[in-house]
Amino acid sequence: MSLAAEAFVSQIAAAEPWPENAALFQPLKDDQVLLSDCASSLAVQAYLRMCNLPVQVCCRANAEHMSPSGKVPFIHVGNQVVSELGPIVQFTKAKVVGCVSGQGLSNGPLSCKRHLQHCAEGSAVFLQGHSLSDGLDDVQRAEMKAYMELVNNMLLTAELYIQWCDEATAAQITRPRYSSPYPWPLNHILAYQKQWEVRRKMSAIGWAGKSLEQVYEDVSQCCQALSQRLGTQQYFFNKQPTELDALVFGHLFTILTTQLTSDELSDKIKSYSNLLSFCRRIEHNYFQEHERPGLDPLSIRPSLM
Amino acid sequence: MDTKTLDPLPMHGPDLGLHPDDAELVEAEPETKQEVLENKDVIVQRVHIDGLGRTKEDLLGYEIADVFMAKNLIDVMKKSHEAREKLLRLGIFRKVEVVIDTAEGEDALPNGLDVTFEVTELRRLTGSYNTMVGNNEGSMVLGVKLPNIFGRAEKLTFQFSYGTKETSYGLSFFKPQLGHFDRNICVNLYKVTGQFPWSSLRETDRGIATEFNFPIWKTNHTLKWEGVWRELGCLARTASFAVREESGHSLKSSLSHAMVIDTRNSAILPRRGALFRINQELAGYTGGDASFLKEDFEIQLNRRLFWDSVLSASLWGGMILPVGDKPASIADRFYLGGPTSIRGFSMYSIGPQSEGDYLGGEAYWAGGLHLYTPLPFRPGRGGFGDLFRTHFFLNAGNLCNLNYGEGPRAHLQKLAEYIRWSYGAGIVLRLGNIARLELNYCIPMGVQIGDRICDGVQFGAGIRFL
Numbered sequence: 001m002s003l004a005a006e007a008f009v010s011q012i013a014a015a016e017p018w019p020e021n022a023a024l025f026q027p028l029k030d031d032q033v034l035l036s037d038c039a040s041s042l043a044v045q046a047y048l049r050m051c052n053l054p055v056q057v058c059c060r061a062n063a064e065h066m067s068p069s070g071k072v073p074f075i076h077v078g079n080q081v082v083s084e085l086g087p088i089v090q091f092t093k094a095k096v097v098g099c100v101s102g103q104g105l106s107n108g109p110l111s112c113k114r115h116l117q118h119c120a121e122g123s124a125v126f127l128q129g130h131s132l133s134d135g136l137d138d139v140q141r142a143e144m145k146a147y148m149e150l151v152n153n154m155l156l157t158a159e160l161y162i163q164w165c166d167e168a169t170a171a172q173i174t175r176p177r178y179s180s181p182y183p184w185p186l187n188h189i190l191a192y193q194k195q196w197e198v199r200r201k202m203s204a205i206g207w208a209g210k211s212l213e214q215v216y217e218d219v220s221q222c223c224q225a226l227s228q229r230l231g232t233q234q235y236f237f238n239k240q241p242t243e244l245d246a247l248v249f250g251h252l253f254t255i256l257t258t259q260l261t262s263d264e265l266s267d268k269i270k271s272y273s274n275l276l277s278f279c280r281r282i283e284h285n286y287f288q289e290h291e292r293p294g295l296d297p298l299s300i301r302p303s304l305m
Numbered sequence: 306m307d308t309k310t311l312d313p314l315p316m317h318g319p320d321l322g323l324h325p326d327d328a329e330l331v332e333a334e335p336e337t338k339q340e341v342l343e344n345k346d347v348i349v350q351r352v353h354i355d356g357l358g359r360t361k362e363d364l365l366g367y368e369i370a371d372v373f374m375a376k377n378l379i380d381v382m383k384k385s386h387e388a389r390e391k392l393l394r395l396g397i398f399r400k401v402e403v404v405i406d407t408a409e410g411e412d413a414l415p416n417g418l419d420v421t422f423e424v425t426e427l428r429r430l431t432g433s434y435n436t437m438v439g440n441n442e443g444s445m446v447l448g449v450k451l452p453n454i455f456g457r458a459e460k461l462t463f464q465f466s467y468g469t470k471e472t473s474y475g476l477s478f479f480k481p482q483l484g485h486f487d488r489n490i491c492v493n494l495y496k497v498t499g500q501f502p503w504s505s506l507r508e509t510d511r512g513i514a515t516e517f518n519f520p521i522w523k524t525n526h527t528l529k530w531e532g533v534w535r536e537l538g539c540l541a542r543t544a545s546f547a548v549r550e551e552s553g554h555s556l557k558s559s560l561s562h563a564m565v566i567d568t569r570n571s572a573i574l575p576r577r578g579a580l581f582r583i584n585q586e587l588a589g590y591t592g593g594d595a596s597f598l599k600e601d602f603e604i605q606l607n608r609r610l611f612w613d614s615v616l617s618a619s620l621w622g623g624m625i626l627p628v629g630d631k632p633a634s635i636a637d638r639f640y641l642g643g644p645t646s647i648r649g650f651s652m653y654s655i656g657p658q659s660e661g662d663y664l665g666g667e668a669y670w671a672g673g674l675h676l677y678t679p680l681p682f683r684p685g686r687g688g689f690g691d692l693f694r695t696h697f698f699l700n701a702g703n704l705c706n707l708n709y710g711e712g713p714r715a716h717l718q719k720l721a722e723y724i725r726w727s728y729g730a731g732i733v734l735r736l737g738n739i740a741r742l743e744l745n746y747c748i749p750m751g752v753q754i755g756d757r758i759c760d761g762v763q764f765g766a767g768i769r770f771l
Contacts, residue, residue, distance in 0.1 A: 066552050076546060186555075189534070
């Protein structure tokens with residue numbers, strides 16, 4: 001399909017309401033998921049909870065290969081499959097979740113702006129712009145994008161580096177976890193193949209020459225920038241969370257709650273108290289607010305080795 | 306999906322144009338002494354083989370042993386011919402010529418004969434370029450062959466195949482048992498890539514297969530162990546979610562056994578004889594994560610009728626039983642439909658499907674009844690026209706998933722409901738001894754929701770047809 005046709009089709013699909021059985025796919029929670037994948041998955045889960053879009057988390061051993069872009073997590077909504085936070089944010093920007101046709105209002109999130117439109121039948125359709133960043137002006141939106149890029153280029157890359165390029169972590173934690181669903185000898189083949197691929201990517205972006213200390217230093221600087229931007233505010237922009245908050249929460253929370261070969265990484269974050277309280281706040285507001293049976297707050301934590 | 310054998314040439318030695326139907330006797334050299342008469346008893350005193358290079362002699366002893374048993378000249382000629390065929394079958398000689406002469410030398414008997422086989426060995430390294438026709442696809446095959454590398458008819462082959470749907474390469478080592486060419490071992494290493502647009506699936510297999518072939522009485526058996534690393538992926542972004550869920554890597558380690566009884570006179574357009582082939586495969590007990598028991602069989606009966614026409618009936622069937630909780634993978638299930646099975650339907654487009662992608666089924670059966678006749682008015686008779694046949698066919702079959710909790714009666718019932726069938730007529734062209742092309746006019750019937758049909762004219766090319 002040409003790009004224009006694809007955009008048209010996704011627009012049409014986006015005009016459907018958010019279904020009940022929307023699902024988010026990630027690798028197996030207990031044995032397989034790695035730090036970087038867990039962080040990305042948690043970021044998307046946080047974002048969807050902030051938008052009040054219910055999604056069921058499904059764990060599959062082959063989630064990475066099911067994803068259209070090769071990266072986890074991805075969501076399966078209706079018959080659309082969208083992966084990674086950026087495209088998911090775009091996808092949820094125009095979703096119809098409520099319709100008034102005389103029977104009354106069906107529920108929808110209260111935290112989002114609403115645009116009223118009249119459709120052909122004459123009943124009113126609430127077009128929910130699930131853009132959490134609607135309240136931002138252009139300067140702020142650009143700033144938000146810049147910080148998101150910072151997190152992706154620094155934090156995510158550092159996570160990948162520590163997982164795959166640091167031999168101790170790779171041998172003790174990453175390779176065994178990544179290859180756990182597969183039988184011998186496929187497990188070794190796939191783990192080494194993935195490691196080779198990530199290391200190649202690291203050389204391409206110039207991180208191959210960095211030492212572990214330099215990477216920790218980079219993480220520290222990134223946290224410092226985030227901490228300064230956050231200051232004493234509740235969220236990064238205004239009093240409403242945006243996708244930047246979801247992304248930062250995903251990464252920081254995962255680093256804090258995952259046990260690696262050394263605690264240096266989580267110590268770097270713990271030294272910034274406003275980031276810690278930011279994580280606790282989001283966890284409290286969005287991951288514990290509904291007392292649903294079986295929803296164990298610990299279930300969002302990646303299992304420790 | 307099945308892996309095909311990588312050998313482009315059938316294992317019967319180079320085809321010198323001699324067919325069982327038109328065998329001719331080898332001519333003996335004119336006798337210089339003019340004494341040996343046809344019905345006189347003779348003794349074969351010596352059998353020489355000239356022209357050996359790297360071939361070890363103990364290999365050939367078995368093939369030529371029978372010549373010593375001959376009692377009269379006609380017998381000698383016949384047995385020499387048979388020995389020549391056996392030597393050619395080894396696949397290590399380019400040419401074999403037989404010379405029968407009276408015995409010379411001190412211990413020569415008055416009725417003694419010397420038989421000499423003059424052979425030319427194949428070169429150590431040969432390259433080949435073939436085009437291959439598989440089931441509705443074509444490919445270009447480049448091969449490098451090292452025949453007879455250690456002197457006892459071992460063969461090492463490397464093949465690279467680039468086709469319309471598949472790209473693959475493979476390394477194959479073949480070793481027959483001394484004296485029993487039909488008992489042999491074959492080890493293959495391969496990488497095969499396939500694209501299956503009917504399921505929106507892409508599959509890459511990397512594997513090792515070891516097989517051991519041996520005949521028992523009239524049947525041919527094959528025992529095989531195969532280890533395959535399978536990688537499945539979606540062919541397009543619009544693949545259905547059911548196919549997307551099957552993406553990823555898996556390892557299949559399976560043992561299989563196949564038995565074949567083939568009394569047909571030819572594999573393509575046989576005139577008489579029958580074929581019975583049964584194959585079972587057990588995966589999961591020697592490692593890997595695919596775990597199932599798979600059975601399939603093929604029966605074909607041919608009979609000549611009046612006026613040079615042939616009636617042919619065939620039946621295929623198969624079943625896969627997953628062992629454990631995981632359902633059978635899409636790469637192991639059966640597919641049905643297309644110009645090589647139930648004509649009138651699109652390729653593998655029968656049975657369970659999801660959003661237009663065919664997922665295959667766990668059990669199937671398919672039957673065909675064909676009447677082959679020569680072309681009307683027999684144009685080109687005795688030459689090119691003999692390669693063509695008209696054929697009238699009736700095909701039927703079904704493909705479905707079984708609920709293994711129920712009994713066999715429920716299974717039979719499920720296979721018997723929603724039968725798809727078709728009938729029609731067309732022309733068949735025979736390509737050598739390997740493949741055939743068909744052009745048919747088909748009328749599909751019993752079409753269910755979800756099946757894709759190809760009614761009207763349908764073209765098919767392949768090796769194995771229902």
